[in-house]
Amino acid sequence: xxxxxxxxxxxxxxxxxxxxxxxxxxxxxxxxxxxxxxxxxxxxxxxxxxxxxxxxxxxxxxxxxxxxxxxxxxxxxxxxxxxxxxxxxxxxxxxxxxxxxxxxxxxxxxxxxxxxxxxxxxxxxxxxxxxxxxxxxxxxxxxxxxxxxxxxxxxxxxxxxxxxxxxxxxxxxxxxxxxxxxxxxxxxxxxxxxxxxxxxxxxxxxxxxxxxxxxxxxxxxxxxxxxxxxxxxxxxxxxxxxxxxxxxxxxxxxxxxxxxxxxxxxxxxxxxxx
Numbered sequence: 059x060x061x062x063x064x065x066x067x068x069x070x071x072x073x074x075x076x077x078x079x080x081x082x083x084x085x086x087x088x089x090x091x092x093x094x095x096x097x098x099x100x101x102x103x104x105x106x107x108x109x110x111x112x113x114x115x116x117x118x119x120x121x122x123x124x125x126x127x128x129x130x131x132x133x134x135x136x137x138x139x140x141x142x143x144x145x146x147x148x149x150x151x152x153x154x155x156x157x158x159x160x161x162x163x164x165x166x167x168x169x170x171x172x173x174x175x176x177x178x179x180x181x182x183x184x185x186x187x188x189x190x191x192x193x194x195x196x197x198x199x200x201x202x203x204x205x206x207x208x209x210x211x212x213x214x215x216x217x218x219x220x221x222x223x224x225x226x227x228x229x230x231x232x233x234x235x236x237x238x239x240x241x242x243x244x245x246x247x248x249x250x251x252x253x254x255x256x257x258x259x260x261x262x263x264x265x266x267x268x269x270x271x272x273x274x275x276x277x278x279x280x281x282x283x284x285x286x287x288x289x290x291x292x293x294x295x296x297x298x299x300x301x302x303x304x305x306x307x308x309x310x311x312x313x314x315x316x317x318x319x320x321x322x323x324x325x326x327x328x329x330x331x332x
C-alpha cells in the first residue's frame with residue numbers, strides 16, 4: 059500500500075465535493091469508515107446513488123478524482139466504502155470480512171431516507187469487483203441493487219496466481235488474498251441485475267479475457283461488455299468517452315426497467331461517530 063495510507067485519507071472536500079464522514083459497525087462489530095457524497099438539496103433524492111468499492115492498493119481517498127468524475131458526469135450521490143484493514147477502518151482484511159462490509163454499506167444506503175432506493179448502483183474495480191459480484195449474487199442484496207458496474211476485475215484468485223508468477227504475485231496481490239479465493243466466475247451466473255463490464259484492453263495486471271469470461275457467464279439478461287483500447291488497470295476511467303458510456307448504460311437500464319411501484323420506508327440504522 060502507498061505510504062501512510064492507514065493514517066492519511068484524502069477527503070472529498072479537497073475536490074470540492076460536500077460529504078459526510080460516516081462510521082458504522084459491520085456485522086461482526088468491526089468499525090467501518092465511509093464517505094457519503096451527496097448531491098445538493100432535493101436533487102439528491104432524484105438521482106442514482108453509487109456504492110463505490112475500490113481496488114487493493116491505498117485507501118478510498120486515493121479514488122476521489124475518479125469519484126468526482128462520477129459525481130459530475132453521472133450526476134449521482136456516491137457512498138465510498140473503506141474495507142476493514144484499509145484507511146481508517148478497523149480490523150484486518152479477509153474475503154469474508156470485505157464482503158460483510160459491502161453488505162453493511164448497502165444496508166446503510168437502504169436505511170437513508172434522502173436517496174432514491176430504486177436506483178442504487180454498485181461499482182467495483184479489481185478487488186472491489188470481486189466484492190461487488192459476491193454482493194449482487196445473493197438475492198437478499200440483489201433486490202436492493204438497480205445496476206452493477208464491474209471494471210477490470212478477475213475471475214478468481216487462483217486464476218490470477220497463474221498469471222502473476224513470482225515477484226509479480228507478491229507485489230500485486232495483498233497477503234490476505236492468499237488464504238482466500240474470490241471465486242467470481244462461479245458466482246457471476248447468479249447475478250441477474252443489469253450489469254456493465256468495463257474492460258481496459260491495455261490492462262497489464264488482470265488479463266482482459268477474464269472480463270470477457272465474466273461477461274459471457276453472467277446470468278443477467280441485460281449485460282454489456284464495454285472495452286477501452288487504451289484503458290489500463292487503474293486508469294481506464296481516464297479514457298475518452300468513459301463517463302458518457304456509463305451514463306448511456308444507466309439511461310438504457312432506466313428505459314428497460316419502466317415504472318416501478320413506490321418503495322417502502324427504510325428501516326432505522328445505527329451510525330457511530332469516532
